[in-house]
Amino acid sequence: xxxxxxxxxxxxxxxxxxxxxxxxxxxxxxxxxxxxxxxxxxxxxxxxxxxxxxxxxxxxxxxxxxxxxxxxxxxxxxxxxxxxxxxxxxxxxxxxxxxxxxxxxxxxxxxxxxxxxxxxxxxxxxxxxxxxxxxxxxxxxxxxxxxxxxxxxxxxxxxxxxxxxxxxxxxxxxxxxxxxxxxxxxxxxxxxxxxxxxxxxxxxxxxxxxxxxxxxxxxxxxxxxxxxxxxxxxxxxxxxxxxxxxxxxxxxxxxxxxxxxxxxxxxxxxxxxxxxxxxxxxxxxxxxxxxxxxxxxxxxxxxxxxxxx
Amino acid sequence: xxxxxxxxxxxxxxxxxxxxxxxxxxxxxxxxxxxxxxxxxxxxxxxxxxxxxxxxxxxxxxxxxxxxxxxxxxxxxxxxxxxxxxxxxxxxxxxxxxxxxxxxxxxxxxxxxxxxxxxxxxxxxxxxxxxxxxxxxxxxxxxxxxxxxxxxxxxxxxxxxxxxxxxxxxxxxxxxxxxxxxxxxxxxxxxxxxxxxxxxxxxxxxxxxxxxxxxxxxxxxxxxxxxxxxxxxxxxxxxxxxxxxxxxxxxxxxxxxxxxxxxxxxxxxxxxxxxxxxxxxxxxxxxxxxxxxxxxxxxxxxxxxxxxxxxxxxxxxxxxxxxxxxxxxxxxxxxxxxxxxxxxxxxxxxxxxxxxxxxxxxxxxxxxxxxxxxxxxxxxxxxxxxxxxxxxxxxxxxxxxxxxxxxxxxxxxxxxxxxxxxxxxx
Ligand SMILES: Nc1nc2c(ncn2[C@@H]2O[C@H](COP(=O)(O)OP(=O)(O)O)[C@@H](O)[C@H]2O)c(=O)[nH]1
Ligand SMILES: [Fe+2]
Ligand SMILES: [Mg+2]
Numbered sequence: 204x205x206x207x208x209x210x211x212x213x214x215x216x217x218x219x220x221x222x223x224x225x226x227x228x229x230x231x232x233x234x235x236x237x238x239x240x241x242x243x244x245x246x247x248x249x250x251x252x253x254x255x256x257x258x259x260x261x262x263x264x265x266x267x268x269x270x271x272x273x274x275x276x277x278x279x280x281x282x283x284x285x286x287x288x289x290x291x292x293x294x295x296x297x298x299x300x301x302x303x304x305x306x307x308x309x310x311x312x313x314x315x316x317x318x319x320x321x322x323x324x325x326x327x328x329x330x331x332x333x334x335x336x337x338x339x340x341x342x343x344x345x346x347x348x349x350x351x352x353x354x355x356x357x358x359x360x361x362x363x364x365x366x367x368x369x370x371x372x373x374x375x376x377x378x379x380x381x382x383x384x385x386x387x388x389x390x391x392x393x394x395x396x397x398x399x400x401x402x403x404x405x406x407x408x409x410x411x412x413x414x415x416x417x418x419x420x421x422x423x424x425x426x427x428x429x430x431x432x433x434x435x436x437x438x439x440x441x442x443x444x445x446x447x448x449x450x451x452x453x454x455x456x457x458x459x460x461x462x463x464x465x466x467x468x469x470x471x472x473x474x475x476x477x478x479x480x481x482x483x484x485x486x487x488x489x490x491x492x493x494x495x496x497x498x499x500x501x502x503x504x505x506x507x508x509x510x511x512x
Numbered sequence: 513x514x515x516x517x518x519x520x521x522x523x524x525x526x527x528x529x530x531x532x533x534x535x536x537x538x539x540x541x542x543x544x545x546x547x548x549x550x551x552x553x554x555x556x557x558x559x560x561x562x563x564x565x566x567x568x569x570x571x572x573x574x575x576x577x578x579x580x581x582x583x584x585x586x587x588x589x590x591x592x593x594x595x596x597x598x599x600x601x602x603x604x605x606x607x608x609x610x611x612x613x614x615x616x617x618x619x620x621x622x623x624x625x626x627x628x629x630x631x632x633x634x635x636x637x638x639x640x641x642x643x644x645x646x647x648x649x650x651x652x653x654x655x656x657x658x659x660x661x662x663x664x665x666x667x668x669x670x671x672x673x674x675x676x677x678x679x680x681x682x683x684x685x686x687x688x689x690x691x692x693x694x695x696x697x698x699x700x701x702x703x704x705x706x707x708x709x710x711x712x713x714x715x716x717x718x719x720x721x722x723x724x725x726x727x728x729x730x731x732x733x734x735x736x737x738x739x740x741x742x743x744x745x746x747x748x749x750x751x752x753x754x755x756x757x758x759x760x761x762x763x764x765x766x767x768x769x770x771x772x773x774x775x776x777x778x779x780x781x782x783x784x785x786x787x788x789x790x791x792x793x794x795x796x797x798x799x800x801x802x803x804x805x806x807x808x809x810x811x812x813x814x815x816x817x818x819x820x821x822x823x824x825x826x827x828x829x830x831x832x833x834x835x836x837x838x839x840x841x842x843x844x845x846x847x848x849x850x851x852x853x854x855x856x857x858x859x860x861x862x863x864x865x866x867x868x869x870x871x872x873x874x875x876x877x878x879x880x881x882x883x884x885x886x887x888x889x890x891x892x893x894x895x896x897x898x899x900x901x902x903x904x905x906x907x908x909x910x911x912x913x914x915x916x917x918x919x920x921x922x923x924x925x926x927x928x929x930x931x932x933x934x935x936x937x938x
Contacts, residue, residue, distance in 0.1 A: 270861070272860055273861075273862040366863075366872065366873065369858065370859065372856050372858055372868050373856070373869050374855070374856045401874040401875070403873040403874050407834045407837035407838075408841040408867050409865075409868075410862070412834045415830075415834075416831050419828075419831055421827045421831065450807060451810075452810050453816050458816075460813075
């Protein structure tokens with residue numbers, strides 16, 4: 204085949220009709236976006252001379268992706284989520300906003316409603332012999348370096364199998380295991396006692412990894428800890444830090460790793476003194492610097508469907 | 513006196529506690545079990561009348577016991593069971609069996625008559641001529657019961673005095689005899705008998721037919737002990753045989769279900785073992801490596817969008833691992849084990865698979881893959897974990913339920929057999 208019809212008047216008129224571009228009502232923005240996406244799709248089909256079988260393979264793949272609930276995972280895997288971050292960074296640069304702890308992707312596994320605790324929290328509720336004790340602590344400050352009181356530091360991470368509570372198909376984790384919400388005091392400090400998360404990836408036989416197999420890519424992420432930091436006066440920070448030394452740190456399938464988000468991991472003893480049962484533990488200091496609102500508004504708030512318990 | 517409420521008998525039911533286990537398996541045998549209860553407590557032989565209203569049943573009984581113990585009337589009178597003892601016999605009067613007027617009380621009473629009686633006097637008034645359909649059906653049931661249980665039924669044609677002459681009576685008698693071939697018929701007149709007694713007229717008594725009936729009755733009464741022993745043996749024997757049949761069938765079902773259960777598991781285990789061994793061989797090639805494992809060396813921040821040897825290595829490993837998992841998932845799906853049991857499902861659909869639950873989503877490096885697929889203990893762990901979910905699958909759970917049901921039924925048959933007394937002691 205290899206026919207070229209895309210630029211012809213017929214196809215171009217067809218595309219305008221598909222998106223109802225010249226029709227009176229409807230959502231103008233939606234019409235334009237759909238027109239562009241469908242145009243690009245048609246052009247892709249023409250440029251690569253995709254066969255009908257290949258097109259249907261793609262359509263059926265979307266069904267599989269949706270039925271497995273992996274669309275958000277694929278969004279991370281094809282860099283969509285990180286691309287949004289890159290644009291937010293560029294926007295900040297344009298506005299002259301510098302400094303602050305880097306933001307990075309939220310991921311799909313946040314659960315609202317973890318019980319709030321003052322300054323310090325113990326997150327592990329279930330035994331996990333494959334995960335050693337980990338202490339995370341730091342100070343929340345503003346751009347001027349002054350401590351921020353009453354900041355809500357929300358933390359969530361996986362267990363040694365890569366599972367998050369509320370999303371654990373083995374049924375071994377209780378509610379809000381390895382999740383916490385810590386309110387800072389006047390000194391802006393927070394402290395968390397928990398267990399070391401594992402590096403984890405896409406379900407190995409799921410839709411996302413199946414596509415990645417075609418690209419000869421893995422769907423894995425370095426071990427990491429998620430954060431939301433929320434205050435009245437600053438922009439909400441959505442970020443993660445990675446566990447230093449993880450070989451996947453600069454090979455994250457979701458592209459969430461950033462300089463400034465790889466704090467040192469320090470081996471320490473005296474665990475009982477800080478509240479662990481064990482003597483040896485690992486210690487991570489992760490300080491958080493918040494950034495100011497833009498014209499009194501948080502221009503980075505993201506609305507998306509989130510789980511709550 | 514017949515209306516005296518002390519004479520009123522409740523309809524007998526099989527003793528619920530004694531026969532619970534037997535009734536559970538053989539509910540249709542309730543009547544036989546109730547009869548066994550009767551036989552266990554019965555002392556005097558029991559004689560009942562049975563037949564339609566107004567055919568002279570009550571009056572016949574009064575003649576036989578030589579006193580007016582039972583109510584006699586032209587209209588429907590006896591609505592419940594009445595009894596009287598005389599000459600070492602329990603005499604039972606029963607309501608008539610006209611189906612169109614029979615109420616709940618009557619059915620109760622009839623059932624009691626059926627259960628309690630050793631000898632039935634089937635009463636039919638001569639003036640009515642031939643037996644009607646209801647009578648013939650009942651008589652057939654009674655005679656069939658007699659053949660089986662040896663409880664005897666005497667057919668008594670009453671009110672002979674109401675016939676015009678002997679010819680008329682003779683015609684009725686031969687018509688009835690044709691209807692019940694092989695049965696002996698007795699003809700009586702209660703009126704003549706009473707008059708004969710009152711007036712001391714021996715001939716009239718003779719002509720009443722009652723003495724002949726009494727002789728037939730006396731012969732039948734003499735056979736009651738043997739008949740009772742036969743009946744108890746018969747009922748117990750039949751029920752034992754029936755329970756044994758039920759038990760055998762249930763035992764067969766259970767053993768075939770268990771065989772099916774074992775065979776299914778065997779097929780699953782064998783197939784999985786073969787597949788894991790094949791994956792292990794392939795994986796051996798993937799993880800075979802001289803020198804340090806590049807995948808374990810972190811890249812630098814400058815290489816974030818660059819292709820490095822380490823990244824290629826990680827991709828290589830993960831894609832091989834994913835292919836192995838897709839292969840395994842296909843096998844599991846073929847055995848109905850792909851989806852996670854409902855109790856374990858999470859809000860994230862992509863995690864609700866047995867593959868994910870067993871493998872976790874933690875990152876696997878060479879050493880992990882070698883441990884999981886290339887070493888026997890690793891494969892055994894996977895084998896056991898998948899077998900665990902195999903047993904949780906819907907079809908396996910359904911099979912387990914059927915096995916439980918079947919073994920409950922087998923236990924019930926065993927308990928019922930144990931609850932049945934030996935043949936000789938009802
Ligand atoms: N003529 C005559 N009447 C009888 C005879 N036996 C009963 N009867 C009458 O028939 C009616 C019904 O009798 P009964 O014994 O109450 O009948 P049941 O309903 O079958 O118990 C009554 O009026 C009796 O007096 C009999 O041998 N000869
Ligand atoms: Fe995560
Ligand atoms: Mg009567």
